[in-house]
Amino acid sequence: MAFPSIEKDRRGPGPRPNLTNYRATCRAFSYDAVRRELGRSPGGGFNIGYLALDRQLARGLGGHLALRWLGRDGSVRDFSYAGLAAEANRFANLLRRLGVEPGQRVFALAHRTPALYAAALGTLKAGAVFCPLFSQFGPEPVRTHMEIGDASVLLTSATLYRRKVADWRHELPSLRQVLLIDAAEDAPEGTLALTPALAAQSDSFEAVESAPEDMALLHFTSGTTGRPKGVVHVHDAATHHYATGRFALDLHEGDVYWCTADPGWVTGTSYGILAPLLHGVTMIVDEAEFDAERWYAILQDQKVSVWYTAPTAIRMLMRAGAELAAGYDLGALRFAASVGEPLNPEAVVWGREALGRPFHDNWWQTETGGIMIANYAALPVKPGSMGLPLPGVRAGIVERAPDGGVVEIVEPDRVGELALRPGWPSMMRGYLHEEARYRKAFAGGWYLSGDLARRDAEGYYWFVGRADDMIKTSGHLIGPFEVESVLMEHPAVAEAGVIGVPDPVAGELVKAFVALKPGALEPGHEAGEAAEALARALLGHARKRLGPAVAPREIVFRKSLPKTRSGKILRRLLKARELGQEPGDLSTLESDES
Numbered sequence: 001m002a003f004p005s006i007e008k009d010r011r012g013p014g015p016r017p018n019l020t021n022y023r024a025t026c027r028a029f030s031y032d033a034v035r036r037e038l039g040r041s042p043g044g045g046f047n048i049g050y051l052a053l054d055r056q057l058a059r060g061l062g063g064h065l066a067l068r069w070l071g072r073d074g075s076v077r078d079f080s081y082a083g084l085a086a087e088a089n090r091f092a093n094l095l096r097r098l099g100v101e102p103g104q105r106v107f108a109l110a111h112r113t114p115a116l117y118a119a120a121l122g123t124l125k126a127g128a129v130f131c132p133l134f135s136q137f138g139p140e141p142v143r144t145h146m147e148i149g150d151a152s153v154l155l156t157s158a159t160l161y162r163r164k165v166a167d168w169r170h171e172l173p174s175l176r177q178v179l180l181i182d183a184a185e186d187a188p189e190g191t192l193a194l195t196p197a198l199a200a201q202s203d204s205f206e207a208v209e210s211a212p213e214d215m216a217l218l219h220f221t222s223g224t225t226g227r228p229k230g231v232v233h234v235h236d237a238a239t240h241h242y243a244t245g246r247f248a249l250d251l252h253e254g255d256v257y258w259c260t261a262d263p264g265w266v267t268g269t270s271y272g273i274l275a276p277l278l279h280g281v282t283m284i285v286d287e288a289e290f291d292a293e294r295w296y297a298i299l300q301d302q303k304v305s306v307w308y309t310a311p312t313a314i315r316m317l318m319r320a321g322a323e324l325a326a327g328y329d330l331g332a333l334r335f336a337a338s339v340g341e342p343l344n345p346e347a348v349v350w351g352r353e354a355l356g357r358p359f360h361d362n363w364w365q366t367e368t369g370g371i372m373i374a375n376y377a378a379l380p381v382k383p384g385s386m387g388l389p390l391p392g393v394r395a396g397i398v399e400r401a402p403d404g405g406v407v408e409i410v411e412p413d414r415v416g417e418l419a420l421r422p423g424w425p426s427m428m429r430g431y432l433h434e435e436a437r438y439r440k441a442f443a444g445g446w447y448l449s450g451d452l453a454r455r456d457a458e459g460y461y462w463f464v465g466r467a468d469d470m471i472k473t474s475g476h477l478i479g480p481f482e483v484e485s486v487l488m489e490h491p492a493v494a495e496a497g498v499i500g501v502p503d504p505v506a507g508e509l510v511k512a513f514v515a516l517k518p519g520a521l522e523p524g525h526e527a528g529e530a531a532e533a534l535a536r537a538l539l540g541h542a543r544k545r546l547g548p549a550v551a552p553r554e555i556v557f558r559k560s561l562p563k564t565r566s567g568k569i570l571r572r573l574l575k576a577r578e579l580g581q582e583p584g585d586l587s588t589l590e591s592d593e594s
């Protein structure tokens with residue numbers, strides 16, 4: 001292995017990590033104990049909105065800062081737990097006044113404004129289902145997602161409404177009301193201005209006495225492998241959000257926590273709203289998009305102690321250079337974690353060198369609703385590994401048996417499909433309106449993730465690739481992540497995406513698309529001799545590290561790589577373009593420069 005494990009200094013500053021003895025914690029763990037700790041509302045209900053807000057007021061946290069919102073223009077708005085609860089209650093009362101019943105769907109297509117967060121919590125308290133959409137979706141995915149989800153109410157802004165919804169709004173019979181966050185009294189016909197409507201509502205609301213199995217959230221997957229699926233989650237998901245906030249994110253009382261994900265993706269809701277509030281910590285929300293200097297300033301000025309972000313952002317910070325980070329005091333940062341894509345070992349180590357903390361990779365999916373496998377605060381980090389399963393989670397590596405069944409691979413280091421034994425509370429309860437597809441995800445008592453991985457002798461899981469992205473060349477099965485990670489080691493490389501292209505002899509050949517760091521090639525030399533020499537150097541580096549069978553045969557440079565709006569490299573699009581094929585559903589594609 002190129003990168004040794006990163007051992008932790010247990011006597012370092014800060015509180016004692018929540019998980020120190022992994023095995024003992026796993027043995028002692030039970031979700032029922034977590035449920036008992038969370039408790040229920042006085043009427044016996046189990047409602048995420050109640051647990052995130054009212055429970056904290058009952059614990060005396062009413063005056064504690066729940067949400068600090070940082071506006072794009074430099075403005076700041078603070079909400080205590082009591083203040084956020086009051087806003088959520090107004091929203092819940094408004095839903096009730098509009099006739100929204102428990103179980104009905106409230107969609108949000110909104111920028112990261114305080115109203116979005118209050119609406120999410122108010123929706124949950126009202127027993128309705130919160131369905132966040134990413135505000136940068138085009139009109140078509142907005143419409144199809146709202147059709148799939150039978151939207152009753154849409155929360156959005158006047159501009160987003162005009163651009164993305166107004167044209168077809170009356171063709172969606174289930175859609176009863178559109179609430180416009182920023183409209184004044186002049187809201188267009190068929191819409192309601194949110195601010196005056198909320199002002200007329202009471203700021204107290206008793207949470208609906210939901211049952212743990214009642215539907216609470218509808219999330220759409222990222223669409224990396226095809227058309228996004230609508231994933232159903234229930235109120236009991238809070239049990240897992242709470243447990244993982246403790247063990248995987250190491251949340252402690254008094255923490256200032258920043259999750260950079262947008263609530264339009266599952267991370268931005270499970271861990272950008274729910275887990276921090278369930279723990280009573282302060283969460284930071286930044287309205288603006290990624291900007292390296294702004295992000296370092298937030299980490300410094302807000303004294304962020306726990307930070308949850310994604311590999312794409314980390315790679316952009318690496319691209320901006322460690323010198324930039326050195327200009328900020330990041331001393332408050334105790335724990336940094338990453339999810340969403342494979343985190344290259346290079347990035348883990350860079351975190352420790354440039355920010356003073358290694359990134360802790362963790363793995364999960366929209367379907368799992370919460371973190372399943374993680375690197376922990378007190379345990380050594382193996383750079384490039386996703387870590388160990390969470391207490392309460394039973395993971396395995398499996399393969400299909402000839403009889404169509406599924407068998408677990410027990411010997412270490414063999415690649416197979418990453419699978420989980422169902423039973424954790426945030427597991428999806430269905431793909432909405434896609435029962436057959438849902439059933440296909442299970443076999444032999446396992447939930448099959450569609451990702452390939454291996455487990456080492458110490459039980460750490462290593463991501464190999466999505467089953468769809470695997471490359472078969474001359475009898476070898478190659479995961480793109482391994483090749484991309486090695487390319488990332490080269491100082492000129494900012495990002496890499498690797499695919500297989502058909503070859504009559506080898507079956508497939510490995511081809512790499514690489515985005516370079518600024519300055520790697522002199523301006524004007526992106527093509528020509530200097531570029532060819534750099535490509536040769538990269539090929540040489542890859543061959544030395546991976547051997548000729550696994551190293552790419554060809555490397556081409558791109559300004560950037562195509563990604564989903566949640567930041568995942570779209571290898572299927574690189575491949576379709578390479579082969580001149582139809583790319584399939586691109587509703588979640590972020591514009592790219594290819």
Ligand code: ATP
Binds near residue numbers: 227228364568
């Ligand atoms: P779709 O299912 O629509 O194709 P998607 O799988 O990208 O999209 P998400 O649920 O947002 O949608 O992403 C989950 C996937 O992201 C995982 O199955 C895995 O492939 C990838 N992923 C998440 N975390 C990690 C990680 N730490 N390392 C490697 N891959 C990860």
Ligand code: MG
Binds near residue numbers: 221225365450
């Ligand atoms: Mg998926």
